[in-house]
Amino acid sequence: GAQAMIHFTKEPYSQDALHGRSAILRCEVEDSTDVEFEWLQNGVPVQDTEQRFKEGSNLQFATVDRHRDAGDFQCVARNLLTGEEARTTNASFNIKWIETGNVVLKQPASVAEIQPSSTVVLRCHIDGHPRPTWQWFRDGALLPDGRNTFSVSNKERTLTLQSASPDDNGLYSCCARSAVGFVCSQNNFTLNIIDESFPQAVVVPQDLIVTKNEEAMFDCQFAAVPPPTQEWLFEDSPVTNRSNPASPHMPRTTVFANGSLLITQVRARSTGVYKCVGHGQRGKSLVLKATLRLAEIEEMAPFSPKVLTANQGHHIACPVPRGIPTPQVWWERNQERVPTAGRVYQEGEQLFFTSITETDAGTYTCHAANKAGEKKQELSITVATVPKWVEMPKDSQLEESKPGYLHCLSKASLKPTVTWYRNGVSISEDSRFEISENGTLRINNVEVYDGTMYKCVSSTPAGSIEGYARVHVLEKLKFTPPPQPLQCMEFDKEVTVSCSATGREKPTIQWTKTDGSSLPAHVSHNAGILSFHKVSRSDSGNYTCIASNSPQGEIRATVQLVVAVYVTFKLEPEPTTVYQGHTAMFQCQAEGDPVPQIQWKGKDKILDPGKLLPRIQIMPNGSLVIYDVTTEDSGKYTCIAGNSCNIKHREAFLYVVDKPAAEEDEGPGSHTPYKMIQTIGLSVGAAVAYIIIVLGLMFYCKKRRKAKRLKKHPEGEEPEMECLNGEA
Secondary structure, eight states: OOOOOOOEEEOOOOEEEETTSOEEEOOEESOOTTEEEEEEETTEEOOOOSSEEEETTEEEESSOOTTTTOSOEEEEEEETTTOOEEEOOOBOEEEEEEEOOOEEEEESSSGGGOOTTOOEEEEEOOEEESOOEEEEEETTEEOOTTOTTEEEETTTTEEEETTOOGGGOEEEEEEEEOSSOEEEOSSOEEEOOOOTTSOEEEEOOOOEEEOTTOOEEEOOEEEOSSOOEEEEEETTEEOOOBSSOSSTTSOEEEEOTTSOEEEESOOGGGOEEEEEEEEOSSSOOEEEEEEEEEOEEOOOOOOOOEEEETTSOEEEEOOOOOEESOOEEEEEETTEEOOSSSSEEEETTEEEESSOOGGGOEEEEEEEEETTEEEEEEEEEEEEOOOEEEEOOOOEEEETTSOEEEOOEEEOSSOOEEEEEETTEEOOOOSSEEEOTTSOEEESSOOGGGOSEEEEEEEETTEEEEEEEEEEEEOOOEESSOOOSEEEEETTSOEEEEOOEEOSSOOEEEEEETTSOOOOTTEEEETTEEEESSOOGGGOEEEEEEEEETTTEEEEEEEEEEEEEEEEEEEOOOOEEEETTSOEEEOOEEEEESOOEEEEEETTEEEOTTTOOTTEEEOTTSOEEEOSOOGGGOEEEEEEEEOSSOEEEEEEEEEEEOOOHHHHTTOTTOOOOHHHHHHHHHHHHHHHHHHHHHHHHHHHHHHHHHHHHHHTOTTOOOHHHHHHHTOO
16 A cells, blocks of 8 residues: 655744753654654754753753754654654754853953053953843942043953053953843952052051950051051041040040051940051052951840750750850850760750750750850750650559549659540549549549549650550449438328349348338338338338348338328319409418418419518418409419428419499499309309209109108118119
């Protein structure tokens, strides 16, 4: 079949690139199956390096180099099956660059040939592509345009001094700028033309730092032909010989013939900038400056004690106090300098521990000193170790209702902090739990539910250890719950009295009469339950519940049983509606043995008979009477009847309404409400009807009895009873 042709979809093209920056040449074909790519530079295969490598079919440049990457690049695509080969057109980089260089002397040939008034040419060896523009500097200051003393050639990159003189002396440098960037010269040229008539510094005064009241000496000498004159200035005022200066701000000074300046008893007012000025026959005056300062040192900031973890690396910085001159700092321990190498060493103001141990604990002193004196601060270092067990917590059996102890004893270089957990919850000290100084947990009153898992954690800043203990509570023999000492039984009813107990072993429970007599026949007991099948008056008395097991013995509880007739209501209060200004009455009677007491509660408040208003009274028979009622008396009223064995209550509502207009005309003499009249009328009518029915029944029964006697009834049953029983 026909062979497939290689068609390029992307070919490399010539482009701009920056020296030192990244770039890429792309090469892609329509179908890359079985196609291998190769790159050529000037016809030579390109080898992969870190700076230039093939990435897929493209050629990647991590950093373009103006020397290495110059020339033509070509991509070659080759089909490995058919051997067909295709090549792209050539592509190259227009590499832009700028490179720093030195300032060199071009004319004359050597520095030794430079004489006053000769021509001096300096060349700037900064170059680049595209060609940069240059600037010249002397002592860091840009040389201004338009001066007749020098000329600049951008083409030659030169600076020409037409007639060099000592006034041109200085450090010459150049800088260049292009689209690529901005660079300055590395090694610069110092021009130093000596003209004997110009003052030259022979001895340069040095900056001085002295202590208060110490003397200071500045040395300064100039040379010139003819010899120069010299003077000293302080704060721009001439300094002269003064043994006792008239001006208080001037120091005591002596200027020697050789040009040196002596200042005695230096004070704060003596400090500042001193100028030594040399004047020659020609040229500018030469000014040399020197600073006089008083030595000083500030107090050092105190250290806080540090706790460092054992077997780890640590470093501590000493806060260097400010001072003139800058203080020298060093560390000491036991009045000996800490070495500069080893496991514990100092470097500058830092104290290093490569691996701290317990023996490194103690006091370290940081010293700082200069001419003004010495300051020091002590640092206390404690080395924290992981706790070790002295006595671990262990499973324990604790007796109920007695104090219990769980031990957690550990030791470390720092006193460990002990925390106890109960079922994973932290134990806080309270009335039941106490944690002693040595870590022992005291349970003041052991309860059954204290039988669970406990965890003790002993910790220091270096780490922690933990131990576990399971507590088994030895239960005491006890009633659960204790029987009530006084209990009531309802007369003529079936009643049970319970008694239960627990212990290390399940106890046996028995009931007896406290006086030693046997239980009546109608009373039985089983599994702690005392059963009265029908309570009689004689069942009152003291009974004893006995719980016992073999390991713990027995316990007893005495119960006084009281037989009572429980409270029942004979009359219950009923809802009542009353006109305003009339009298309301709630009836309430109860019976029982002991005889119940009656109390009333009105609108959710107990009505105290001793504190009631005159218009509200509780009658001896228990009724509640409210005179001259108002709308505020409306609400719920409760009769409470109770004796020593039980309490019952009944509720009724009082509704206070306005009197109809017709009844208001009857005047104040009518106080009986309509509801009460209606109630009395119904009661009387019912009583009369009952009497009539009884009389009729008696008359009917007499007639029946007479008839039966005549027939001689064989069974002899009382005829009147038969009648009453409804039998034929």
